[in-house]
Amino acid sequence: MTVERIKVSDGEAGPYGVTVGPDGAIWYTLVHAGEIGRLAADGTVTGYGLGAPECGPSVITAGPDGALWFTRMRDHRIGRIGTDGTERSFALPGEGAGPYGITAGPDGALWFTELSADRIGRITVDGEVTEYPLPVTGGFPSMIAAGPDGALWFTLNQADAVGRITVEGEVTIHPLPTTGTAPVGIASGADGALWFVGIGAGLVGRIEVDGKVTEYPLPDRAARPHAITADPDGRLWFTEWGAGRIGSLGPGGDYRSHELPVSGAEPHGIVVGQDGAVYAALEIGEIARLAR
Incomplete structure (x- = not known):
């Protein structure tokens, strides 16, 4: 597998989250610089x-x-940026929310986690916010994904659990079998299940919509997997933040390691682009492109 390194910022800015925009470009957050970036198919980099x-x-x-929607964790707002670079943001009603994960829901709204407030939030494209308290304290709701069952699924990093919330606000908590899993990333797979990564236990997990969990421990339990995404063929791709590499797992559990040709890469967000390549945000100021 070929790995291309694309410089998008200086090392202090820190590409963190990454997604594919409606324009086919790769959009990413610069968490330490307060910017949003765009990487076009021809390699052109634009910052906002x-x-x-x-x-x-x-x-x-x-x-x-x-448009692209993103969380502003430090000033407790939800941001929106059009593909033309026009930006606005919306304040959250609760104090100290710490919004973190965000995804488009099946109801035409955006759903997000409130890392510091044990809540799940919903924001319409007009900026109307609804917040739903969770039945846990100090759970650290982290990433969130739309599930195949019409609900939203999210990780509870400090509660070693995966949660489910319906669009009506009904919450179910599924405890994970391994203490110290500390799940972060979660994504819908091509197999009708949700897949998550446990940064604390060095594992990839699969949870069915009925709550049944299957775990796949990584060869390197200290790899600290952070974010996960699925490709159309059913393979799962995830960043191994602690090991500075990309891992992948087939639906049957076969693991492959993909080394990044740089030390101290700190890979975080990951996504499969429209070109079929895997893109990972490296906090050293680069986007890595892995041609599958």
Whole structure:
């Protein structure tokens, strides 16, 4: 597998979240610089300042309105940026929310986690916010993904659990079998299940919509897997933040390691592009492109 390194910022800015935009480009957050970036298919890099360098843009996703939506973890806002670079943001009603994960829901709204407040939030494309408290304290709701069952699924990093919330706000918590799993990334797979990574236990997990969990321990339990995504063929791709590499897992559990040709890469967000390649955000100021 060929790995291409694309410089998108200086090493202090930190590409963190990454997604595919409605324009086919790769969009990413620069968490330490308060910017959103765009990587075009021809390699052109464009940066968009948010007017708030300390706002901490974290996770980004394509919205149902043709724009990109992202969390601003440090100033407790949800941001929106059009493909033309036009940006606005929306304050959250609760204090100290720490919004982090975000995804488009099946109801035409965006759903997000409130890392510091034990809540799940919903925001319409017009900016109307609804918050749903979770039945856990200090759970650290982290990433969130739309499930195949019409609900939203999210990880509870400090509760060693995966949660499910319906679009009506009904919450179910599924405890994980391994203590210290500390799940972060979660994604829908091609097999009708949700897949997550446990940064604390060095494993990849599969959870069915009825809550049944299957775990796949990684060869390197200290790899600290962080984010995960699925390709159309059913293979799961994830960043191994602690090991500085990309891992992948087939639906049957076969593991492959993909080394990054640089030390201290700190890979975080990951996505499969429209060109079929895998893109990972490296906090050293680069986007890695892995041609499958």
